[in-house]
Amino acid sequence: MIERFLFSSLALLAMASAGALAAETPASLMARYAQEAGVPVSALSAARGAALFRTEHPGRDGQPVRCASCHTDNPKQPGQTRVGKRIEPLAPAANPERFTDAAKVEKWFRRNCQDVLQRECSAQEKGDFIAWLSQVK
Amino acid sequence: MNYLLRGIGVLTTVGLVSLLAFSLPSGEARGDGGGNTLPQLKNKNWQQECASCHIAYAPAFLPKASWRRVMGGLDRHFGENASLDPATQADILRFLEANAADSGTSRMGSKVMQRMGANEAPLRITETRWFVRKHDEVARATWSRKSVGSAANCAACHQQAEKGVFDEHDIRIPK
Numbered sequence: 610m611i612e613r614f615l616f617s618s619l620a621l622l623a624m625a626s627a628g629a630l631a632a633e634t635p636a637s638l639m640a641r642y643a644q645e646a647g648v649p650v651s652a653l654s655a656a657r658g659a660a661l662f663r664t665e666h667p668g669r670d671g672q673p674v675r676c677a678s679c680h681t682d683n684p685k686q687p688g689q690t691r692v693g694k695r696i697e698p699l700a701p702a703a704n705p706e707r708f709t710d711a712a713k714v715e716k717w718f719r720r721n722c723q724d725v726l727q728r729e730c731s732a733q734e735k736g737d738f739i740a741w742l743s744q745v746k
Numbered sequence: 747m748n749y750l751l752r753g754i755g756v757l758t759t760v761g762l763v764s765l766l767a768f769s770l771p772s773g774e775a776r777g778d779g780g781g782n783t784l785p786q787l788k789n790k791n792w793q794q795e796c797a798s799c800h801i802a803y804a805p806a807f808l809p810k811a812s813w814r815r816v817m818g819g820l821d822r823h824f825g826e827n828a829s830l831d832p833a834t835q836a837d838i839l840r841f842l843e844a845n846a847a848d849s850g851t852s853r854m855g856s857k858v859m860q861r862m863g864a865n866e867a868p869l870r871i872t873e874t875r876w877f878v879r880k881h882d883e884v885a886r887a888t889w890s891r892k893s894v895g896s897a898a899n900c901a902a903c904h905q906q907a908e909k910g911v912f913d914e915h916d917i918r919i920p921k
Contacts, residue, residue: 692800693895720827
């Protein structure tokens with residue numbers, strides 16, 4: 610009984626502190642993007658997310674560009690910006706802060722989809738992308 | 747004897763000045779610790795947003811007109827989309843203008859302005875005459891070393907660039 614009480618208060622505490630620090634999880638963001646796209650979460654595809662990450666596109670200046678140009682091919686490895694600043698790994702397995710702040714996630718999708726694809730990403734693409742990264746072990 | 751007294755005097759002054767400098771609350775500090783050290787500034791958005799891709803370049807390196815151009819074109823920021831929400835963008839611009847080279851808040855800024863033409867508003871710090879002159883002994887091949895990358899990477903050589911310290915003796919040019 611006491612154990613149970615302790616456990617549930619600990620769980621509550623964990624939830625409360627997680628809520629105070631960061632309101633989102635990869636799973637809650639996937640749910641949000643699936644809803645926005647009008648599909649069930651089960652319709653998000655890790656394979657499509659991986660393809661989005663790896664596909665090369667003609668950049669704004671004609672130079673080929675892909676997500677991996679800065680993030681490297683391995684989402685568990687840190688990447689590097691063009692001026693040499695470290696980019697923390699994309700995969701939550703290597704970087705627990707990833708996909709925990711909805712505004713930050715939206716900001717970087719907006720910027721990077723424009724840079725790589727020359728357009729915004731759809732809600733489905735964003736959901737696929739997170740679906741892929743959250744199953745990287 | 748005279749030299750000894752003078753030496754003690756100098757040491758005491760330096761000690762007092764640095765004590766003063768370090769005890770000032772950093773956000774309000776107007777004095778900089780010398781010509782090559784920038785005032786310690788605080789602005790959450792500037793530090794968080796600008797420093798996610800490069801070091802948060804000090805406002806004192808460019809005049810207000812330059813910062814207005816930079817912040818007005820964030821959707822094509824040196825080839826990349828660095829757009830922000832309007833409130834964050836406005837907050838950062840206010841901060842940059844208040845501490846810009848021509849705001850009279852730092853000695854570094856005054857030095858930058860001494861060599862700036864009246865209507866000049868360069869987009870890059872590396873285009874200012876002050877920067878070019880300060881780095882005229884650095885060979886082109888040095889800038890393009892893999893360990894440096896480009897002239898935008900202050901911290902490659904200025905070990906304490908992120909703290910605003912650009913003293914000559916903190917420079918170590920990587921191989």
